[in-house]
Amino acid sequence: MGEGPEKLREIRRVLRQNPKGLSISDISRKVGLNRNSVAKYLEMLLISGQAEMRTYGAAKVYTASQRLPISALLEYSSDLIVVLDGEGRILQINTPFVTFSGQNREDLLGTDLATSGLPVVTTPMVLSGLDDDLTGEVVVPEVAWGDERIFRAKILPTAFEEGGSGTTIILEDLTEMKKAWKMRTFLANIVESTEDAIIGKDLDGKIVSWNEGAERLYGYMRDEMIGRTLDPLVPPENAAEMDTIQDEVEAGRGIDRLETVRVRKDGSRVDVAISVSPVRDEGGRVVGASTIARDITAQKHFEEEQRRHAEETAVLSKTAMGFVEMEDDDEVFGYIGRQVGKLLPGSTVVVSSYDRDLHAFRIEAVVGPDGEGGPGGELVGTHFPMTVREREKARTRLYEEVEIADHPAAALPGASNGGCMYAPLVCHETFLGDVVVLREGREGKEKGALIEGFMRQAAVALHRRHARLALDRSRQRARTLLNASPDLVVLIDPGGAVLDLNEQAGRIFGQAGKERAVTLHAALDKMREEVLNVGRTARGEVQACGKTFEVSMTPVRAADGRVHEIAVFLREGGAEPERPARARQDPRVSGRAH
The missing domain is CATH 1.10.10.10 (Winged helix-like DNA-binding domain superfamily/Winged helix DNA-binding domain)
Known part of the structure; x- marks a missing residue:
């Protein structure tokens, strides 16, 4: 070097x-x-x-120097650029042009343009522009290169800072723009047959085309709108929207999809999705815009339904988990009141349970507008009888404008403002309680479906609570009966694992020791397999803990018919184990011994 x-x-x-x-x-x-x-x-x-x-x-x-050299500036452009000196020799060429030409930059610099073999710029149309004594920009609108590429050539006289002059040639690739223009021309042929509203306007915003779809959507006929602006279609609050669209179009940019509102001729409003594209002339200049509008009223309604459904699903999923995770059975009533209060802010919620034995309600919770114990909290524990009104409501749903003059909550604020919201809590045709909502206003009706869904959850939770309490009482009675039995009772699963046993069995087998317990399980395995295979009671006899037991093994079936548990009954019986013989003595001998 x-x-x-x-x-x-x-x-x-x-x-x-x-x-x-x-x-x-x-x-x-x-x-x-x-x-x-x-x-x-x-x-x-x-x-x-x-x-x-x-x-x-x-x-x-x-x-x-703090300035970028011209070679660096050229690299920022995506156009193909070549700079010539005063003799027509290549002084600079940017990377996009080098890549397109497929030649080596070093081989090109200093060579005569006419003999360089560079694509496009060595065509007669471009070279002819170099022959003239340039005093201003020369534009060659279209230069074809091969069968697919089209360029616009700009030839500019250039003065160099260090003195002297030359020429700069800029090639703008029009290929994609020409394809888009052809496509727009094709689409123009089917504009009148489309259901969408297609509107053309010039850069002054005046309408130049108005298809039948626009007539159907907006109610204005073609003759009513040609030459006018789109102002009659735009709500006052969306006026700035038109300025934004105009700015984008003048900058040569389009708007892919804008969801907005337009006004029909009869004054009604319609949700539309509009797309705006700049319209260019053959020279590539923006001369107007094309707007396509589609009625999306049904779509917006569907999206709103989907959004509300997703919101309701999320709320109900969360509240369902709240019911599942609730440890204190009595807390369910307060939870119901608080959740309804969240769905209907500013309300007082009164939740009651129903006692079927007394045929009466009992107020369990009063939740105020702040989510805490509300005014009238002293009503908690109050009983009141079921009326015809409640008896007629056989399923959980939300009732509006219900008069509650016979309800203890009738004296609370909001109870006298035209009726209350009321929901009975009914599950499997069993009346479990009710919810009364006292509101100052009438807002919240749009949440009716969500509230009803939550009320159904609450009714199911209360029904499960009742069933659980009944099951606990049943199990307690069953255990009392088992413990009163003289037999030894053991409950096992189909695999032979012990699930439960009564006190008698616990006393004996608890002292049997590990080795004897294993022996007992082995002795019962054959009978357990017989019960599972045959599906009915098996009987036998086993030796355990030094005793002989008569065994009865019975399958316990669930509602689905499968054997979920096996009850084993052991009763002490059979011959006593043989004890060693003792020598008998003659009484007389014994007497003589004395």
């Missing part, structure tokens, strides 16, 4: 280290070159835009 590039880099380094500037003599001393050599290198840096010179009287001060 020659020393020229090395000296240039050294001079650039010295200039960057001295931002206030240096004279030729200063630079000469720092890099160890004579003044003439330094002056030559500085001239090269000035021409390439890498250095700047300022004059102070007779002195010249050089600094590192």
Whole structure:
């Protein structure tokens, strides 16, 4: 490598280290070159835009350039650009042009354009523009290259900073734009047959085309709208929207989908989705816009239903988990009141249980507008009889405007404002309680379906609570009966694992020791397999804990008919184990011994 590039880099380094500037003599001393050599290198840096010179009287001060060289600026453009000197030789060429040409940059620089073999710019149409004495921009609208690529060529006279002049050629690829134009031309042929409203307007916003779809959607006939603006269709609150659309169109950009509201001729409003595309002439200039509008009323309604359904599902899923995780059975009533209060803010909620034996309600919780115990909390524990009103309501649903004059909550605030919301809690035709909602206003009706869903959850939770309590009582009675039995009773699962046993069995087998317990299980396995295979009671006899037991093993079936448990009854019986014989003595001998 020659020393020229090395000296240039050294001079650039010295200039960057001295931002206030240096004279030729200063630079000469720092890099160890004579003044003439330094002056030559500085001239090269000035021409390439890498250095700047300022004059102070007779002195010249050089600094590192803060500007990008033209070669760097060219790389920011996606167009194909080539810069020629005054003799028509290639001075600069950007990377997109090099890539498109498939040639080597170093081979192109300094060569004559006409003999360079560069695509597009060496066609007769472009070269003819170079023959003229350029005084301004020359545009070649379309230059085809091959069968697929189309360019617009711009030829500009160029003056260089260091002096002299040249030419810059810019190639703008129109291929995709031309394809889009052809597609728009094709689509224009089917505009009148589409269901969508398609409207064309110029850059002044005046309507130039109005199809039958627009007539159906907006109610205005074609003759009523041609030459007018879209202002009659736009609600006052959306006026700024039109300015935004106009700005985008004038900038040559489109709007893919904008969901908004428009006004029909009869004054009614309609939800629409509009798409706006700039319309260009053959020269690529934006001359107007095309708007396609589609009625999305049904879609918006569906989306709102989906949103509400998702919201309700999330709420019900959360509240269902709340019921499942609730440890205190009595807390369910307070939970019901708080959740209804969240769904209907500002309400007082009264929750009651129903006692079937007494045929009466009992107020379990009163939740105020703040989510805490509300006014009338002293009513908790109050009993009141079931009336005809409640008896007629056979399922859980939400009733509006219900009079509650016979309810203890009738004296609370909000109870006398035109009726209350009322929901009986009914599950499997069993009346479990009710909920009374006292509201100051009438808002909240749109949440009726969600509230009813929650009420059904609450009724199921209460029904399960009743069933659980009944099951606990049943199990307690069963255990009492088992413990009263003289037999030993053991409950096992189909695999033979012990699930439960009564007190008698617990006393005997609890003292049997591990080895005897294993032996007992082994003895019962054969009978257990017989019960599972045959599906009926098996009987036998086992030896355990030094005793003989008569065994009765009975399958316990669930509602699905499968054997979920096996009850084992052991009764002590059979012959006593043989004891060692003792020698008998003659009484007379015994007597003589005395």
